[in-house]
Ligand SMILES: NC(=O)C1=CN([C@@H]2O[C@H](COP(=O)(O)OP(=O)(O)OC[C@H]3O[C@@H](n4cnc5c(N)ncnc54)[C@H](OP(=O)(O)O)[C@@H]3O)[C@@H](O)[C@H]2O)C=CC1
Ligand SMILES: CC(=O)C(=O)O
């Protein structure tokens with residue numbers, strides 16, 4: 054994708070019109086908007102330009118304001134030309150260093166951090182300082198750093214947000230700002246926003262209501278969009294809607310940064326959301342909006358309210374978790390020597406009937422229907438429990454959501470315990486979306502193991518402390534027979550006989566970044582369930598049979614960029630087929646899935662220094 058930097062740059066300088074340059078060489082403008090952008094492009098390029106992307110960033114910033122803008126800052130990496138033209142002489146150390154040396158310094162300091170939370174803070178500060186360096190390090194060390202910027206450590210960082218807060222990032226829309234949302238959106242400096250992740254902090258992982266402390270969740274998710282799918286960092290926007298919190302500890306804490314009031318509920322809450330989404334659409338009509346960690350009482354309501362408006366919206370916990378769960382089940386069928394159509398014969402027990410559990414079961418049911426099962430036959434394969442046990446016959450569910458009612462068992466008594474359900478249902482797949490650490494006991498897993506050759510056990514709750522069981526437990530209780538995937542990362546397990554018990558990570562990080570890439574690149578107008586199903590099928594096919602037979606379900610998360618290109622390609626083909634693409638790619642791209650995957654890959658932002666040009 055990237056041509057030699059000096060060649061690309063020379064091309065830019067020869068071009069007669071800047072508008073043409075913008076489209077051919079990725080010219081962007083940073084800093085205060087004052088005057089004609091084409092007025093003063095430098096014509097003097099140093100021979101020391103190396104290893105740079107062909108991106109050209111124009112700026113009116115000079116001196117320290119360049120260094121204080123993380124998307125412009127290069128620390129010791131400013132070129133001689135940049136130092137000269139941006140008036141940086143004397144403001145950075147004399148010796149120029151490349152990204153490699155900067156990475157070495159940063160990683161050495163990172164390793165000296167004592168706790169995971171210190172590591173989280175260290176990386177946050179780096180993100181605030183130097184965008185390219187932060188993402189280069191995250192991309193190159195993804196498997197190692199994802200558990201810090203994402204689950205599990207992001208959970209602790211949210212719990213302690215009020216205590217460790219250093220600097221603002223993203224936007225807050227609070228109840229005090231009502232009637233101002235439509236003007237506030239113009240306080241954000243970027244006209245171009247591709248993806249927004251928004252939370253109201255009402256259910257953060259399994260850590261409950263964290264109110265305004267939840268900001269690290271949208272920040273973390275968006276850092277995965279950038280590192281894992283090549284979205285452009287300046288075009289992402291994390292948002293917290295502060296509608297109060299029912300977390301008394303936080304509310305009463307003198308350092309809490311949100312509104313110290315009870316959480317708003319009911320019609321008024323919906324009115325606030327309507328006002329917010331109207332404001333967002335006013336400024337960024339095409340941006341993808343990802344609803345994240347909204348409690349189950351509102352998650353589905355909001356999704357249904359906004360998903361068919363003329364702009365892309367999805368709920369991550371419902372839909373992309375559904376996607377990775379379907380992918381996990383499909384891959385586990387391969388591991389058991391079965392075919393995709395055998396999904397309709399699976400028997401699923403799911404502990405957890407919140408939006409994630411119901412979203413996952415609904416997605417698996419739809420995958421069964423897509424393989425020919427009737428809606429009724431598919432439904433009959435599910436046994437779902439909440440805190441009160443099985444959603445069974447006698448339960449009054451008249452006030453429950455349609456999604457919950459759909460999974461009520463009319464043939465079994467209400468409130469059966471998990472072990473009783475396992476005995477009665479003899480499941481092939483056991484799902485954990487309860488947020489209850491240790492819920493899958495030895496008795497439960499061994500009972501399941503009695504009835505199937507290879508029990509499929511997916512404790513998907515986050516963070517790690519909420520995992521319903523660990524891989525060590527499951528592999529030891531099943532003598533290595535199980536197929537395992539958890540929401541948060543765990544190490545593989547040595548089984549002692551030369552075999553490895555693979556600990557897959559069934560987390561929605563496998564699906565949302567690739568979806569966002571496709572929506573952005575093709576300007577997809579609406580996110581549909583078919584897109585998630587296509588993505589799930591693709592993810593389930595990424596590994597060769599010999600790996601899958603061993604219990605590996607999909608590639609490690611360290612290969613997320615490749616996976617996201619595949620997901621984006623699958624989503625893109627569905628969008629094309631359904632007429633939801635607003636920005637058509639070249640014809641040859643539309644001819645095949647492989648072509649679409651390559652197009653996704655080609656459109657990823659790479660964390661490399663481009664050329665900063667003084668305006
Ligand atoms: N791996 C992934 O990618 C993802 C994982 N998740 C995880 O899923 C979990 C659930 O999320 P969400 O649905 O939004 O949360 P909720 O709190 O809305 O749902 C939790 C559900 O678990 C039920 N539950 C509680 N205790 C038990 C128990 N002992 N046995 C059976 N069920 C029980 C609750 O029952 P009741 O209704 O009676 O309260 C509720 O139905 C979280 O840990 C979250 O981090 C979420 C999204 C993605
Ligand atoms: C992964 C995720 O989205 C969650 O646990 O809520």
Ligand SMILES: [Mg+2]
Pocket residue numbers: 258345346369370
């Ligand atoms: Mg979530």
